[in-house]
Amino acid sequence: MSDRLKIILLLLPAMSVIVLLFFGGLLIGLMRSFNYMPVIGLTEPNLQAYINVFTDEEFYWSFLLSFHISFTSTLISCILAVGAALLLRRAFIGRAVINFLFQLNLTVPHLVGAIGILYLFSQSGVFARLAAEVDLIQRPADFPAMVFDPFAIGIILQYVWKEVPFIGVIVLANMQALGENYESVARSLGASKWQTFRHVLLPLIFPGILSASVIVFAFTFGAYEIPALLGANYPAALPVLAYRSYTDVDLAARPEAMALAIIIAILSAVMIFIYIRYSRKRVRS
Amino acid sequence: MIGQDGLWTKTFRYITCLLLVTWLVLPLIPLAIWSVARGWFFPDILPRMWTLDAWRYALSDTSGVLDALWLTIGISLAATVLSILVGVPAGRALGMYKFKGKEVIELMILAPTIVPGIAVVLGVHTVFIYLGLTNTVHGVILVHLIPTLPYMTLVMAGIFSNYDPAFEAQARSLGASPLKTFWYVTLPAIMPGIIVGGLFAFLVSWSQYILTLLVGGGRVVTLPLLLFNFATSGRNDITGAIGMIYILPGILILTLTAKQLSGRSGAVGGFGRI
Amino acid sequence: MTHVSIQELTKVYPGADTPALDRLSLEIASGELTALLGPSGCGKTTTMKMIAGLLEPTSGDVRFDDRSILRDKPEHRGVVMVFQNYLLFPYMSVADNVGFGLKMRKTDPTEIKRRVSEMLDLVKLPDVGDRRPSALSGGQQQRIALARALIVQPEVLLLDEPLSNLDAHLRFEMRDLIRSLQQEMGITTIFVTHDQEEAVVLADRVALILDGQMKQYDRADAFYKRPVDEATARFFGGHNFIPGKSVGGTFDGPLGQLTLADGAVEGAGKLTFRPENVRVGQGDGNNLSARVADVIYLGTQTRLKLRVGETEIDAVVNPNEVEGFKPGDIVPIHLPPQTLWVIS
Numbered sequence: 086m087s088d089r090l091k092i093i094l095l096l097l098p099a100m101s102v103i104v105l106l107f108f109g110g111l112l113i114g115l116m117r118s119f120n121y122m123p124v125i126g127l128t129e130p131n132l133q134a135y136i137n138v139f140t141d142e143e144f145y146w147s148f149l150l151s152f153h154i155s156f157t158s159t160l161i162s163c164i165l166a167v168g169a170a171l172l173l174r175r176a177f178i179g180r181a182v183i184n185f186l187f188q189l190n191l192t193v194p195h196l197v198g199a200i201g202i203l204y205l206f207s208q209s210g211v212f213a214r215l216a217a218e219v220d221l222i223q224r225p226a227d228f229p230a231m232v233f234d235p236f237a238i239g240i241i242l243q244y245v246w247k248e249v250p251f252i253g254v255i256v257l258a259n260m261q262a263l264g265e266n267y268e269s270v271a272r273s274l275g276a277s278k279w280q281t282f283r284h285v286l287l288p289l290i291f292p293g294i295l296s297a298s299v300i301v302f303a304f305t306f307g308a309y310e311i312p313a314l315l316g317a318n319y320p321a322a323l324p325v326l327a328y329r330s331y332t333d334v335d336l337a338a339r340p341e342a343m344a345l346a347i348i349i350a351i352l353s354a355v356m357i358f359i360y361i362r363y364s365r366k367r368v369r370s
Numbered sequence: 371m372i373g374q375d376g377l378w379t380k381t382f383r384y385i386t387c388l389l390l391v392t393w394l395v396l397p398l399i400p401l402a403i404w405s406v407a408r409g410w411f412f413p414d415i416l417p418r419m420w421t422l423d424a425w426r427y428a429l430s431d432t433s434g435v436l437d438a439l440w441l442t443i444g445i446s447l448a449a450t451v452l453s454i455l456v457g458v459p460a461g462r463a464l465g466m467y468k469f470k471g472k473e474v475i476e477l478m479i480l481a482p483t484i485v486p487g488i489a490v491v492l493g494v495h496t497v498f499i500y501l502g503l504t505n506t507v508h509g510v511i512l513v514h515l516i517p518t519l520p521y522m523t524l525v526m527a528g529i530f531s532n533y534d535p536a537f538e539a540q541a542r543s544l545g546a547s548p549l550k551t552f553w554y555v556t557l558p559a560i561m562p563g564i565i566v567g568g569l570f571a572f573l574v575s576w577s578q579y580i581l582t583l584l585v586g587g588g589r590v591v592t593l594p595l596l597l598f599n600f601a602t603s604g605r606n607d608i609t610g611a612i613g614m615i616y617i618l619p620g621i622l623i624l625t626l627t628a629k630q631l632s633g634r635s636g637a638v639g640g641f642g643r644i
Numbered sequence: 645m646t647h648v649s650i651q652e653l654t655k656v657y658p659g660a661d662t663p664a665l666d667r668l669s670l671e672i673a674s675g676e677l678t679a680l681l682g683p684s685g686c687g688k689t690t691t692m693k694m695i696a697g698l699l700e701p702t703s704g705d706v707r708f709d710d711r712s713i714l715r716d717k718p719e720h721r722g723v724v725m726v727f728q729n730y731l732l733f734p735y736m737s738v739a740d741n742v743g744f745g746l747k748m749r750k751t752d753p754t755e756i757k758r759r760v761s762e763m764l765d766l767v768k769l770p771d772v773g774d775r776r777p778s779a780l781s782g783g784q785q786q787r788i789a790l791a792r793a794l795i796v797q798p799e800v801l802l803l804d805e806p807l808s809n810l811d812a813h814l815r816f817e818m819r820d821l822i823r824s825l826q827q828e829m830g831i832t833t834i835f836v837t838h839d840q841e842e843a844v845v846l847a848d849r850v851a852l853i854l855d856g857q858m859k860q861y862d863r864a865d866a867f868y869k870r871p872v873d874e875a876t877a878r879f880f881g882g883h884n885f886i887p888g889k890s891v892g893g894t895f896d897g898p899l900g901q902l903t904l905a906d907g908a909v910e911g912a913g914k915l916t917f918r919p920e921n922v923r924v925g926q927g928d929g930n931n932l933s934a935r936v937a938d939v940i941y942l943g944t945q946t947r948l949k950l951r952v953g954e955t956e957i958d959a960v961v962n963p964n965e966v967e968g969f970k971p972g973d974i975v976p977i978h979l980p981p982q983t984l985w986v987i988s
């Protein structure tokens with residue numbers, strides 16, 4: 086058997102699954118978003134769904150909210166993850182415990198974390214009770230709204246909780262693979278601790294941070310159940326809006342849901358593009 | 371370690387570590403307490419009474435929690451086995467061969483790990499309606515392949531890129547048939563990858579919510595769906611109990627594979643989807 | 645020019661039973677090029693890192709011109725260390741790498757530019773400034789790493805195995821470059837190596853460290869002619885060690901009575917001589933008759949395994965002198981007295 090044929094046969098099952106399910110799903114979504122579906126008699130594609138989406142104020146608020154959730158969560162997670170990785174790369178008593186907790190947290194589904202955040206930060210949650218205990222508040226309503234709130238604080242807290250270990254584990258592996266010699270060189274050439282971090286360690290681990298960030302950003306932009314549980318009713322995060330439109334009793338809203346799905350897909354395509362471009366650049370240098 | 375740290379730095383490090391540990395376990399604590407609490411109202415810091423009622427209810431035949439548990443295990447196992455069967459050959463092609471268009475293939479396999487499920491599942495649902503796969507377990511298993519298969523393939527590609535096919539040639543020249551060669555030479559060599567990749571695929575499938583919700587149409591009730599329903603209906607005690615059951619496999623898998631999860635493995639990317 | 649004084653320097657890593665470095669003392673005259681020689685794991689790199697401030701010593705002191713530097717931060721010590729695998733920052737251009745130390749000192753950018761191009765001229769790589777380090781060969785990377793270190797005009801330069809990653813023909817080029825730059829700039833330089841040839845070729849003086857302890861600190865040729873003990877001699881390729889007793893200028897042992905040069909150590913000890921100093925044929929004194937056990941042709945030289953009585957002697961000779969020798973032959977040899985050395 087020639088290598089060519091072998092490769093094709095080896096790849097065929099996996100590529101069928103991915104092309105049919107993943108790209109097929111995307112394509113059907115794209116067609117439906119243009120109101121084009123010959124099988125059920127829709128033969129005239131149009132832009133009505135997109136016009137509806139882009140003329141609806143809620144869409145803009147939702148988009149802004151989702152972007153704010155993803156951007157803020159990713160940024161805070163990255164900063165804390167780098168800090169945590171710096172902490173964990175040093176040998177000290179108890180490091181094994183923290184390392185285990187780090188990894189434990191990785192296996193806990195987002196949904197469980199979201200419920201935990203709900204019980205911690207809601208107006209009758211653990212923190213509200215602690216505030217009441219020290220007489221900071223009298224009634225639950227006195228506690229600042231941190232879940233179901235317009236700034237999505239609870240959602241961001243949940244993502245930070247889950248993603249700090251995720252990015253941290255990747256960054257830590259990166260640091261351990263690099264060792265400390267590059268930093269030693271910089272110190273010996275006259276760089277201070279801060280300069281060494283800023284000019285040597287950070288650029289060296291940046292590719293790892295970036296690839297982890299891309300995954301985190303895309304995930305937080307497209308996840309449904311966390312904003313569905315912790316988010317305010319209006320504006321809702323983009324995935325929640327898409328799900329609502331899709332399950333609307335009015336079937337006419339379905340193309341709009343598809344249009345929203347396509348917008349989310351386009352944003353993640355941009356993420357992939359950044360990722361590929363950067364990783365290519367790394368390969369070249 | 372470069373140089374020596376002062377007392378101040380050490381104290382700072384211990385305090386931040388303490389904060390980190392607290393933060394890492396914090397959200398799980400109220401869930402655990404709720405699962406054994408009765409009448410835990412504002413502003414009580416701890417419940418007035420402790421009870422195993424929520425656990426008794428969750429583990430009873432009537433609550434549907436056990437049904438959901440078995441169903442979730444079944445779906446995740448099926449998705450994992452299918453991912454292994456399909457992902458191992460693909461991983462072999464990507465890990466061992468250089469060919470034209472390989473980058474495109476890799477990109478196509480990478481894409482589902484980044485594109486969110488909601489962007490794809492609406493279209494998939496539309497098609498599954500015509501295929502009669504909506505509201506069925508089969509449909510749910512199939513749609514779970516979208517997030518699980520890429521990880522399996524990427525993990526196996528990593529394994530195969532460090533694999534020397536000369537061992538297979540050696541076995542053949544010693545008289546082993548292709549099947550025996552696979553069974554006695556290839557399989558043992560790639561087994562660690564299959565196990566790690568498989569456990570990841572299982573966890574990724576285990577944590578799916580929106581794919582199950584849409585394709586299952588509310589008829590295929592897995593644990594996360596049940597958990598979400600109880601969480602939004604305000605039954606905090608039962609939510610706590612289900613939550614505890616739901617995170618158990620992850621902890622189990624972690625203790626089994628802790629050494630493999632060093633972040634250098636391609637599998638860690640899978641955590642982004644759990 | 646800086647005089648470096650290392651005093652009883654000791655490092656015990658946490659959890660280790662034996663010290664990685666045991667009370668090393670060394671005086672390095674200003675402007676000298678000194679080699680720390682020893683097998684891998686003998687504490688050489690540990691020593692360098694402690695001098696550079698990248699590792700805290702357990703005890704002991706390092707002094708530059710009689711001032712202890714142990715309290716100084718690494719960036720303020722005036723010491724630059726060049727690592728074995730060069731460690732050029734991969735995400736920076738070559739010019740940015742060379743100018744790194746000046747940038748950290750907040751030197752004016754135009755000044756940095758000027759000195760970088762000066763430095764690149766000095767290491768004879770004037771045109772590579774815009775390239776990435778990965779586009780350079782190993783030898784070129786080594787020179788850039790050297791330029792990056794020298795541009796900050798350190799008082800003390802530390803080199804980790806500077807020649808060991810290079811091909812044979814590049815080694816001499818690099819050796820000449822290091823020596824000329826070091827002498828021109830008058831920088832006290834210490835390098836570590838596990839390769840005795842590298843040490844001998846490059847250094848003014850060599851400190852041999854075995855098992856965390858310094859054995860001998862001397863000019864390079866002394867290790868061949870006057871090793872302090874058998875381990876030192878063996879490290880430098882010595883083979884012949886014959887037990888016996890040295891009395892009044894003669895050595896009494898299994899080879900009979902051999903005449904020694906003046907000033908030999910008295911008493912029980914071991915006689916050693918280098919294989920290349922064994923002469924075939926009759927000569928002045930110490931004539932012996934040996935049986936050839938084996939003849940190993942090595943191209944430019946021939947190694948003879950000889951037996952005198954029960955004693956084995958290794959000899960390395962010019963192939964022309966021993967043409968036609970075969971195992972079993974009885975041949976005359978002699979050991980010139982000035983090449984014999986007694987280890988007590």
